[in-house]
Amino acid sequence: MQALLRFRLSSSSARSTLTQGRWNCGPRPIPIPTVSSRYATTSAALSKKLDLLALDKKWQEKWQSDTLRLSSKAVSAAAAEKAAKLTGEKPRSYILSMFPYPSGTLHMGHLRVYTISDVLARFYRMRGHEVIHPMGWDAFGLPAENAAIERGIDPAEWTKHNISRMKEQLRSISTSFDWDRELATCDPEFYEHTQRIFLMLYEKGLAYQAEALVNYDPVDKTVLANEQVDANGFSWRSGAKVEKLNLKQWFFRITAFKEMLLKDLDSLAGGWPERVLSMQRNWMGKSQGANIKFPVTVNGETGTGIDVGVFTTRPDTLYGVEYIALSLDHPLVLKSAETDPDLRKFLDNAASLPADSKAGYRLSDLTVSHPLRIIDKESPLVARQLPVFAAPYVLSDYGEGAVMGVPGHDSRDLAFFRDNVNPDSIPIVVEPRKDEANSESAGVVSSADAKAFTQEGYLNAMCWKYQGLHSSEAKKQIVADLKQVGRGDFVEQWRLRDWLISRQRYWGAPIPIIHCGDCGPVPVPADQLPVKLPKIEGDWLKGKKGNPLESSHEWVNTKCPSCGGPAKRDTDTMDTFVDSSWYFLRYLDPANKELPFSPSSARPVDVYIGGVEHAILHLLYARFIYKALSQTELFPEIARNGNLATPFEPFKTLLSQGMVHGRTYSDPSTGRFLLPSEMDLSTPDKPLIKGTQVTPAVSFEKMSKSKHNGVDPTGCALKYGADTTRAHVLFSAPVSEVLDWDETKIVGIERWFSRLWKLVADAQHTLATSPMALDRAALQASSGHATGLPSSLQELSDSDADAVLATHRTICYVTKCIEKNPYGLNTVISDLTKLTNSLLASTPTSPQVLYLSISSLLRLLAPIAPALASECWEILNSSVTAGNATETEAGADTSTSPPALLDSPWPTPLLTLEEADILSARGGQIVAVQVNGKLRFTVTIPRRLSPTTTTEGSGTVTEEQDWIISRVLETDEGRVWLREKNDWEKRRRVIVVKGGKLINVVF
Ligand SMILES: [Zn+2]
Incomplete structure (x- = not known):
């Protein structure tokens, strides 16, 4: 941290020229109702009201022209430069959001996911990382083709048109994607490589x-x-x-x-x-089990040499088998169908039955005998012939397309058995408790009362020599015995196909x-x-x-x-x-003509952000392709032969965000969903149905056309500003949870921004009339802060000490949250709001502290509200760098403006652990204590220590209250009044009010 502070004579004329010049350059405000600061400012230059829409326009245009200027170089040169940069010393971060299907319309789910990824990308850039934050289009698929079939539109044209619309919409919410890496999976330049990978x-x-x-x-x-x-x-x-x-x-x-x-x-x-x-x-579904062979009897004739192989994870229930069910395309079923027209008819109809259908067809020519019959010549259960069914519930590609039906121990088998066999009783062969299993009376229950016991347990008297064994042991013994006679073996089974x-x-x-x-x-x-x-x-x-x-x-x-x-x-x-299983690798080398990507560019994504609906298929396919490609020449030798203990995975961190639900109105008497045009929303808290003036039923549900509850994110950005919309979507729910989009609550963010605007305006005025000046070089310092703290912390005024502590803490929380727990991004908004409020309530008196606090706040805000924070940053710095501007006014325009906020370093903690403790403890805090409603004493306790000395950051309100109470109990007065005159252990209630200034103890 470098402190480059010097004093100068105020140069107000130069400053006002600069300030006004900036405003004159700005775009004309768009005539839509806007948020305006209700606070008058004393500075003439800043009497301008906060116009968030104008700020969006100004900064979005600036970012776009900056990008264009950068990419005006030859693409290959830019790529080469980037590649060179990427091999440099800087830490690298690959932040990726799942790419959208170009339907032509951005929806609220998109707003949520792209805001999150944008915050992370901007954060890591400010932390000095080389960030890759690309965007592209998952552009193949049916909607484009259906549009072509219905309307005769070229799917390529349709897609191209939608992409350009959505790109505009993404810009309107102030996202910062690397457009020079853009790709669309339907471009021949992309799918050439999909074909190469095939x-x-x-x-x-x-x-x-x-x-x-x-x-x-x-x-x-x-x-x-x-x-x-x-x-x-x-x-x-x-x-x-x-x-x-x-x-x-x-x-x-x-x-x-x-x-x-x-x-x-x-x-x-x-x-x-x-x-x-x-x-x-679960999707891969690995299970350990056994293959068991049931000998087939054809038309009463045994010894046919034909077996039905069955896979089961429960060979311990083998004594409970009542039937065998085969898949519809099992060879034995197809064979029987040749001579059984009714079976053929059943098969024709069954193909369209649901997978959980209980339908079945009993094959008239086939039965099976029990596989244990060779070993167990005594038990009546294994002496029987068992019926064989064709059943749609049996999947042809699971096991061998055959299931052993154990109605006593499988719920689905029980349901099938009742529908198709309907016997009087059902054998139970496994008991929950050992004593029950060892009783001689166990066994059969009436069919009407039967409930499948699906857990493992102990085998009962029905199970011959296996009686008394636990399921786990019985499985081993039964399969080992079957193996001896060639009727079974242990196997492992997967659900994955x-x-x-x-x-x-x-x-x-x-x-x-x-x-x-x-x-x-x-x-x-x-x-x-x-x-x-x-x-x-x-x-x-x-x-x-x-x-x-x-x-x-x-x-x-x-x-x-x-x-x-x-x-x-x-x-x-x-x-x-297939396209989406490898697109993230193409972003790393988007212009490569020879290969899908060069081996030197291959690397995993650091943070991948997307909806939980992609939690299985997309991620599984992408992991598979990544692993398959890692064994080819596309991946560098070092990754393949390096540390084999490190698994080859494409996405190191996955942020899986919840859905966005919309405010939904329905008629309470009919349940009919109401159109926005049917609603009277003139009093937002009290919506009414137009005409009848009845209060509608209000709920939050998945956005859909039929519920008329969709919200257009770009419409929101145009109404409230992109920054407000972004902050609101982040604040409304923790990342992983469902977000109920409630527009009426956006006013909370608007009020916060107005307060921030006033804070910055007041600070500009204060700093402009102070002797503080900063060198531009200091502002461009590569790390930390442009100015340091005043030399003696002990001499800080109370308001300065408060500001330093509050700023320090907020820097610590926000940094930790984004880096370690981005699922809690909503808390970043509340932390920044708190810091804004505390700086307004107790404004620092020292210009250095004022500048430090607000410049930190603006940088912490930058990833979330980039336009507002950039504007405020410009204003704040104009008040301390104006003197420099006069010296170089004749020079290039860029040299007179302060460095862009988004190129500025992320703020580092202001204090060491010890300094934070010193500041926290100084001054002390006065607490008044009431006992049963009567004021008994007041004591001074130390201020609560900096959270950096606790393990849990800010801690909860309860924690803070507990801390205050403990400190009070440690004082002499506390001991006398709460332990001696009263029995603290018998307290009925303790109420801490006014942030700990007053405690009421009821005994
Ligand atoms: Zn040929």
Whole structure:
């Protein structure tokens, strides 16, 4: 910290010229109602009211022209310079928000996520980091294609138009993205590399084509990944009932990385929300179990040599098996259907039943015998033949497409059993307690009372020699015994399936494979990439059904790259999740023509910000691609062969923000959602329904067209200013929680900004008439503060000491919060509001302290409200640097203005631990103590110590009150009145009021 303070004669004429000049240069205010300061200022130059919209316009234009000036150099030169910079000494931060789909409209969820990422990016820049904060567009996908089909618009044009609109909207909320890294996944320059990555995976056997029973969306006419079908069998996008079809499709072999994907989640603990980690774990669904073989009896004939293999995690319940259920495409079911027309009919209908359907069809020709029968010749339970069903609830790709039905110990099996078998009783073979298991009477319950006991427990008398064993032990023994006779073995099972990436749509990256009659599938050679989408001519896509690429004959028919003979292009395009699984790596090297990115640029994202709705699929796919690419030449040797103990993960920290809910009005009598035009909001606290003047029901719900509760963030920015909107969205809820957007409360932020404006105006006046002056070099100092504290802390006035302490504490809290716990960004707003209020209530008398406090406050505010803070910064500094301006007035314009706020260093703590303690303790605090309502004594206790000496920062109000009470009890008067004359331990209530100035103790 350097203190460059010198005295000079006031040069007021130069100062006022500068000040007025600045105002004259400013834009004309936009004629929309604005926030105005209700406080008169004494300075003539600053009698101007606070016009936040004008500030937005002025500063947004300035930032944009600065960016343009910077990027007017050749792109390659800029990139080279940046690359050189990035290898320098500065710490680096890659701050990334999930990129949007270019729908054309920014919504409140966008405002929330981009405000958070912008605050982090600006914070780290001011901390001296080289920050990468890019933005791009997840631009392939169905809405563009649907627009083309409905209206005959070229999807590329539609997308381009939407991108330019949204880019403008992003600027209007004062975001600071690196636009020179911008990308759109639908640009051939981008998808060329998506295709390159596909081919890299293909060469390694990680991309393959296979016939599969797939989910087909009959409305969007495309195949969907399992993940895109909801629990009830509906498409996540169109909402259509999904059909099952057998088709040849492209897959990525994500299962090859399953162990790594699961294990490496442990390394993300602390950086990722625990909730997201467990969602990832559950999705992969690793479980330990057994494969058990049930011998099949066909038409009463045993010894057929046919088995049904079943996967189960509960072999301990094997004595409770009552039936076997097979998936609809199980070979035995298909075989039976050849001779059973009723079964065929059932299969046709069942394909459209929901996944949790209880429907079943009993195969008339098949039964199975119990696998334990070879070993256990005594138990009646295993001597029976068991029925076999075809059932839609059995997934063909889980286990072997077969389930052993144990109604006593599985709720779903019980429901199925009741519907399809309906017996009198249900066997219970596992008991919760050991004594019950050892009783000889255990076993069967009546079907009507039965409830599945799904926990582990102890095997009962139904279980032959296994009686009395705990489930965990019984599993081992039973499977070991089955293994001996060739009827079972231990296996591990995963829920994760390979990733189906084929889509039969136009608007996606074409799969770069050519199919030749002689050579089979042949990769498109690297020099023929990208395989571009055929150009849309006129209304070519209008009204088109099915896969448009199939009917683009000129495009489909091509030459085989291998033999030169006639061949056809693959007509599938890739799932858009493929684009988003690697885009964050492209930002690091966006102009690279040869490679997706250069090995030297590859690195993980430091902070990734996005909605919790992407907690599974997008993150899982991106982790997979990152791991797959890390084993290729795209990643530097050091990362691959370096420390193998460090897992290769793309996102070090994940900030997963909650949704934004909108204020929703409905008619209390009918429940009908009301349009904004039906509401009388002239008294914001008391909304009424127009006409009837009835008070509506008010709630906060997910924003949707049907509820008429959507809010346009750019509209808010135009009404209240971008800074106010940003601060309000941050303040309204902790990052991870649902945010109820309540516009009526934005006035709180407006009032705060007005107070801040007055604080700065008053300070400018004070500083301008003080002998304080700062050298511009000091302002451009690379760290800390432009001026130091007065030399003796003991000689500070009370108001100066208060200001120094309050500023110091706020610097510590805000820095710690943004750096260590960005989930608490809402508390940064309250801390800054508190500091503003305390500086207004007790304004520092020393110009140095005044400057230090306010210049710190403005820098802490800069990431949140960049335009207002920049303006205030300019005003504040004009009052202390004006003298310098006169010396260089004839020179370049830039040399006369103070350095831009956003290029200024983040404020460092003002005090050491000891200094903070000295300041906190000095003076003391007077406390009046009442006992049962009567004033008994007043004592002086030390001021509360600086929070830097406590472990928990500011602590809570209760903590502070406890601290005050403890100090009072330590005084002589406290001991006499609260311990001797009264029994402190028998106190009924202790009330601390006026911030600790008065305590009332009731005995
Ligand atoms: Zn060929």
